[in-house]
Each structure stands twice: as C-alpha cells, then as structure tokens.
Amino acid sequence: MDVDEKWRTIAEQRTALAEVLAGLSPGDLDRPSLCAHWRVRDVAAHVALTPCSPGLPGILAAAVRARGDFDEVNRAMAVAHAERLGAGLADELRAVALSRRRPVITTVDNLLFDTIVHLQDVAVPLGLEVEAPRDGAREGADRVWRMGWPFWARRRMRGLRLVATDTDWVRGAGEPVHGSIRDLLLLLTGRTDVALPRLHGAGVRRLTSPG
Incomplete structure (x- = not known):
C-alpha cells in the first residue's frame, strides 16, 4: 500500500x-x-x-x-x-x-x-461482525511484527509460524498457527482471547498454555 x-x-x-x-x-x-x-x-x-x-x-x-x-x-x-x-x-x-x-x-x-x-x-x-480491510490488516500485521514495544510480537510468537488464510502473509518459524489476517493482527496486538477461537493449527495449543 x-x-x-x-x-x-x-x-x-x-x-x-x-x-x-x-x-x-x-x-x-x-x-x-x-x-x-x-x-x-x-x-x-x-x-x-x-x-x-x-x-x-x-x-x-x-x-x-x-x-x-x-x-x-x-x-x-x-x-x-x-x-x-x-x-x-x-x-x-x-x-x-x-x-x-x-x-x-x-x-x-x-x-x-x-x-x-x-x-x-x-x-x-x-456483538458486531465488522470486516477488517485485508490489505490494511496485512500492512498492520507487518508493522506490528517489525516493532518492539509495546507488543513485542516476535518475542511472544517465538517458535510459531503465523500463516494467513485469506492473503499472502507468513511470519515466524515453528509450529503453524492459521487464521485470517484480521485475527492474526488481533493476536499480534494482544487480543489473544478474541483471536484464539478463530485460529487453528498445531501452534494454537502453545498460545493456550500458561506461561
């Protein structure tokens, strides 16, 4: 963009x-x-x-x-x-x-x-379903992935491979976590409880494990 x-x-x-x-x-x-x-x-x-x-x-x-x-x-x-x-x-x-x-x-x-x-x-x-703009969410996810404070996304997602299911976006290495780019953006920005039910893949269990 x-x-x-x-x-x-x-x-x-x-x-x-x-x-x-x-x-x-x-x-x-x-x-x-x-x-x-x-x-x-x-x-x-x-x-x-x-x-x-x-x-x-x-x-x-x-x-x-x-x-x-x-x-x-x-x-x-x-x-x-x-x-x-x-x-x-x-x-x-x-x-x-x-x-x-x-x-x-x-x-x-x-x-x-x-x-x-x-x-x-x-x-x-x-309780409203509002679609996020796909290109904007992809750009946003890229920005959050690159930055440190306040989200520390790369550190929090260490050992996971995030894969968007609705656009060409993959970041990280390890167990896969699949989801829409909107839900991955919510995950990266700390809205984990909201994003988790919409995500799937072997890496999701790591996101739900305490510590």
Whole structure:
C-alpha cells in the first residue's frame, strides 16, 4: 500500500467506527471494550482525538502528571475527550475521518493498524461482525511484527509460524498457527482471547498454555 492508500483506509475505518457508534445507547457506549479499563466510548474518543493531538508539549505535560505512564496518558486523554463529546462522538469521527494530521510521536503505519484494531475493540464487545480491510490488516500485521514495544510480537510468537488464510502473509518459524489476517493482527496486538477461537493449527495449543 502506498501512503495515500493507507490514509484512505484510515478514513474508511474512522467512518465505519462512526457508523457503529451511531444510535448506541449510553449503556452500550459504557460497555468495556477489548482494551482493559477502556470503555467503548473511550476507544472511539481515542480514535477521534488522533488528528487533534495537543502536540508534544501537551503530551509531555500529561506524561508528567501520569508519572511517565504513557498508557495512562492515552487513557486519561481519551476519557476526557469522550466526556467532552458525549453523544457527539459519531459526528466527531465523521468530521475528522479525512484528516491526515497525526501526533508527532507516531507514524501513518502506526495509525493504520491502530485504527483497524480499535474498530474491532469496539465492535466485538457489541456483538458486531465488522470486516477488517485485508490489505490494511496485512500492512498492520507487518508493522506490528517489525516493532518492539509495546507488543513485542516476535518475542511472544517465538517458535510459531503465523500463516494467513485469506492473503499472502507468513511470519515466524515453528509450529503453524492459521487464521485470517484480521485475527492474526488481533493476536499480534494482544487480543489473544478474541483471536484464539478463530485460529487453528498445531501452534494454537502453545498460545493456550500458561506461561
């Protein structure tokens, strides 16, 4: 995918997330997402907030308040944005869908997998089946495989060979784990409990074994 294709996919995923949110009850918005300690509305607000980043000084100030815990920085900013927007979350996502602004500390490749995965973080707990864009998920899986923090995917998947069943993507060496590229992306980004029922192959038992 070239850069324009990546941004188009990000825009499509933001719009799809807005469609999921539209008409949700306050109770549904307050459901736990796949992200620990994040509500559905917080994840959506995080996606909406991305083009409106407070900038590096604001992020650093928030990091100081959170004593260097960047996960808590992200969560606190998302919660605050969710409370500000209230029922306007879907409209905000539509308004920023085409924006190519991004925080200085991230890249379009990171935003691509982040947006795809967060749509699933919202849809799955709501019992909705939302298809992930195959090319985007493949690019996202590649990016997560290459990076270290925060997922450490190659280290966690050592001894396994991940094989996508719906596109040309194979990574790692060892016992095979087969699944769609969407489910492999969810696995790589730590959504193991959600991905596992959809995966098959000799390596799956290693993923279910404690330690």
